[in-house]
Amino acid sequence: MRAPSTPRSARCSSTVRTRTGSAPAASATCSQLPARAEVVAAVPERTLDRHLVGFVDALRRAGVAVPVGSTLDFGRAVAEVGADTRGGVYWSGRSTLITRPEDIATFDEVFELHWVGGVASLRDVSEPPALTVLLDDGPDAADSGDEPDDVRDDVVSVRYSRIEVLGAKDFAECSDDELAELHSMMLEMRLSGPTRPCRRRHPSRRRGRPDLRRTVQAALRTGGEPMRRVFADTGVRPRRLVLLLDVSGSMEPYTRALLRFLHAAMVGRRDVEVFALGTRLTRLTRELSTRDPDAALGRAALAVADWSGGTRLGDGIGEFNDRWGVRGMARGATVVVLSDGWDRGEPAVMDEQMTRLGRVAHEVVWVNPLKATPGYAPLARGMAAALPHVDRFLEGHSLDSLKALAAAIAE
Numbered sequence: 395m396r397a398p399s400t401p402r403s404a405r406c407s408s409t410v411r412t413r414t415g416s417a418p419a420a421s422a423t424c425s426q427l428p429a430r431a432e433v434v435a436a437v438p439e440r441t442l443d444r445h446l447v448g449f450v451d452a453l454r455r456a457g458v459a460v461p462v463g464s465t466l467d468f469g470r471a472v473a474e475v476g477a478d479t480r481g482g483v484y485w486s487g488r489s490t491l492i493t494r495p496e497d498i499a500t501f502d503e504v505f506e507l508h509w510v511g512g513v514a515s516l517r518d519v520s521e522p523p524a525l526t527v528l529l530d531d532g533p534d535a536a537d538s539g540d541e542p543d544d545v546r547d548d549v550v551s552v553r554y555s556r557i558e559v560l561g562a563k564d565f566a567e568c569s570d571d572e573l574a575e576l577h578s579m580m581l582e583m584r585l586s587g588p589t590r591p592c593r594r595r596h597p598s599r600r601r602g603r604p605d606l607r608r609t610v611q612a613a614l615r616t617g618g619e620p621m622r623r624v625f626a627d628t629g630v631r632p633r634r635l636v637l638l639l640d641v642s643g644s645m646e647p648y649t650r651a652l653l654r655f656l657h658a659a660m661v662g663r664r665d666v667e668v669f670a671l672g673t674r675l676t677r678l679t680r681e682l683s684t685r686d687p688d689a690a691l692g693r694a695a696l697a698v699a700d701w702s703g704g705t706r707l708g709d710g711i712g713e714f715n716d717r718w719g720v721r722g723m724a725r726g727a728t729v730v731v732l733s734d735g736w737d738r739g740e741p742a743v744m745d746e747q748m749t750r751l752g753r754v755a756h757e758v759v760w761v762n763p764l765k766a767t768p769g770y771a772p773l774a775r776g777m778a779a780a781l782p783h784v785d786r787f788l789e790g791h792s793l794d795s796l797k798a799l800a801a802a803i804a805e
Contacts, residue, residue, distance in 0.1 A: 449508050456504050458497045464490050494768040561793040566647035576793050577654045585659040586804045588633050634665045640733030641670045642705030648763045652732050655796050657682045657690050671710040672700035707776045708743035715750045725754045732761045735777025744776050748783035761790035
């Protein structure tokens, strides 16, 4: 039986075969745990790998955020350091499965119960099928038929998608090649904002109000006899979307990726406005209107004179309110501020300007790339002053978080 293409965990035998694409499989066998008080409880060799996966499952059930693909890293680490000591298994797991300091205490408790406590999960089980982990190099790898049929019948296949992992990776940690790949993925993204009623009505079948003008027009075609009544329903139109991007120095690791996202938001839409927030406000709607992303970003770079400089968020939002926002651009619109909240201005200014913005906008969304950082708290002065006036506070550190933002805007 073959498992789904991208599972979060899977049971496996004492042999883990790993390959990329059609490359030959490599084996790593975990040694048996000895029965000593200071080491992990004895487990038959043929069931050890299954218990490694069971331990990962127990961590996830306990609420630990174990990254995708870490199960394989855990098995490799145990194979390298050996499973003959408690410390070897403990540190292999802690170094590969734990990404947040607050999960360490839970890890220790689950480790004691699973390995040292001799719980039911350590009982002997029948020999499971081998686990083959296929490291996909591209979207077409999942359809590869290079594996022989006699192997496919008795192998559980778990596919590790590099694209999936890249989508969850923080922009600040990506290499130039990874950012280029992420930028190409953003070309396929589209933002569809929420709709609002408008005065213009459209024909409808037995819904809405009777449309007298169209009813009379239809009667003229039948000798003046109104053979059928025409109805008109309230029309809808997309709400305007206003995007304010912080281009200060503290946002530099995320600016390029976010600017690509803003360009994708403008493609095919006329009701999107983009501004850069730095030491001053710069309108970028015209510069980003071209469909060529490289040309659009080049024009934007020339238009903004204060890239990676300081920022006065409160003053910048105030300038937007004075020149465009309260004059109509933000009225009934969805306004998205993409910033980490670091502001050199006075918090009182930020509080006042966010209050003005919230009065005219349909919704104010704040996207902060630092929100995904473990232990983050909105303690920056600008962020703390703005937060009470924000309808949604979202992450914006990765491609997956931007997809979640696009879905939230469309609601």
